[in-house]
Amino acid sequence: MPARLATDSLVYPRGSGYPHAAVENRLILGDNLAVMSALLAEYAGQIDLIYADPPFFTNRHFPARVGRGEDSRKPQDWQLAEGYPDTWPNIDSYLDMLYPRLELMHRLLSPTGTLYLHLDWHADAYARVLLDEIFGPGRFLNEIIWVYHGPSPIRRAFNRKHDTILVFTKGADYTFNVEAVRQPYDPNTVKTFASSNKAGFGKVPDLERGKVPEDWWYFPVVARLHRERTGYPTQKPQSLLERVILASSNPGDLVADFFCGSGTLPLVASRLGRRFIASDVTWRAVHTTHSRLVESNSSPFSQEYVVGHPWQMNAWPHQLVQDHNTITLNSAPDLPELDYWEVDPAWDGQVFRSVAQAINPRRQAQVPRSIELPENITGKRLCVRLVGIDGRLYQTEKTAS
Ligand SMILES: C[S@@+](CC[C@H](N)C(=O)[O-])C[C@H]1O[C@@H](n2cnc3c(N)ncnc32)[C@H](O)[C@@H]1O
Structure with missing residues (x-):
């Protein structure tokens, strides 16, 4: 018997669309195994883009920072609170969690759909093997390396400052909007072409149109003083999700994030005119996503829960x-x-x-x-x-x- 979803509320940010607008976006509280199973009947083969940012197998607990600001000179204004656990007895139990969820994502994807699985060195190699098996030969599209800076106590290895995003497509024909994600060429490249007609062995790229981004991306992490910071742990930058959504979906498409955390994907999806489904197993994640969507004047969304999920x-x-x-x-x-x-x-x-x-x-x-x-x-x-x-x-x- 698949899990059932119940609607708790319909949210019209600042009243917009109330009461008649169709509510096409969904924010769901519950274990995503149950959530995705419950959605299968309606959405198998219907979701155009799935971004998945699960726990990374770090064997740590990630606390949230709640209250006002995170200024260490004003400790009375904020505090640490429960965020989410990323602790596992061993790699097998972690992969046992991941495998059935990746399988469900594969079933939910539309024929031209794409999955972005965001991990790091802890488990990316294992996950890539799972994805090869689930998606089949020839469906690997990219291994994106997201590089960033930040402090670290590490002294006996190079500083580990990149994440890995594995990209797989459901079919051979998939959405990829190259024009939407072109980037300006480096000013040095432009200067080189301007100063020598031998540069590029005579082949001059369209410098105005910009270049197709490489498979390594630099975006700063969401640090304490950034305006987009919510205090929810391991929040990803909007700029990173913007590139994912622009490249692999079209306006009006349906995009999903079943490990949504602070809700970066649904927030950016709504801003870019996509419909979304987002879910998380913790109340704090769902509350954070809810308030971010309201604050950003998102289109209306329903808030739902897996029947039987504990909440009070x-x-x-x-x-x-x-x-x-x-x-x-x-x-x-x-x-x-x-x-x-x-x-x-x-x-x-x-x-x-x-x-x-x-x-x-x-x-x-x-x-x-x-x-x-x-x-x-x-x-x-x-x-x-x-x-x-x-x-x-x-x-x-x-x-x-
Ligand atoms: C790395 S964080 C996601 C961060 C998010 N991308 C953001 O920008 O804020 C992973 C999230 O997965 C959620 N999670 C872990 N296991 C889950 C499960 N079985 N079902 C749904 N959510 C889960 C955690 O509660 C946590 O919020």
Whole structure:
């Protein structure tokens, strides 16, 4: 019996599209084995691009940083919290996790679809053998090396500063938009061609059009001071996902990330006009993705969960104050610090419709305490949901006066 998915909420960032827009994007909480099995009936052969960034077999725990900023001079403003584990008894157990998930991804991919599997030296060689077997001969497209800088305590080897992204296509005919990812030539190359007609043995490339990027990419990692930083561990840069999406999908295509973490793929996909499915097994990842999508004015999305996945809704013990269309959280001294909160102005008791939201994903200040609703709410049943930085989810209801 395949797992079942249930819809918890429909999210309309800043109310856009509410209530009639088709909701074509999905954010799902649960183990992706169950998620992908549940999606097979509807999506086998339908997904145009899958980006997978699983745990790397590092045998470490990756904590999240929650609260405001990560300034070591202001330790009272932020704290370490549970992120996700990457611990395994041995390589066999890790590959046992990976194999069935890669197989499901292969089944979900469309005939012209592509998989990008993001790993590093810990397990990339083993994973490549699995992919060769699952995708079959001739389906390897690239081994992309993402290089970056950063501090490291390593003293008895070269500094390990690259990840490996294995790219496999479902078929021989696949989407690859070379024009969308061309890069300017290096200024030295341009100068060489300008100064000598013998450069390139007389073959002059189209210097204006730019070059096809190499299979090694430099993008800075998302460091502490970067604006896109969420505090979720091992967050990948938007620029890297942008290149993946532009190269291997078209506007309107369906792209997916079943290990979505902080939600970099769905965020960039929505910005580039692609539809998305994203999932993660931790609440923190789903909350982080949710607030990033809202903050970036993504197209509407549903938030779903695997039926039976443990999660808990808590009653909000504080008061809401309503004044016409403005809802305010009272300032009780023990008010927990919030990640974000949102309002359904016409609660049906089943699916929460998030129409107005207050968030602060850049984590520089407090989340606003008031939300103004766009429509007249007198007599309506309001439902308010709040997510604390501890990852707890709260709900409270009120009939508007
Ligand atoms: C390397 S992180 C992904 C980071 C992400 N690409 C980003 O930019 O933030 C790996 C993620 O996989 C999730 N994960 C691990 N096992 C999973 C599973 N079985 N199902 C769904 N998600 C899983 C973890 O919770 C973690 O968020």
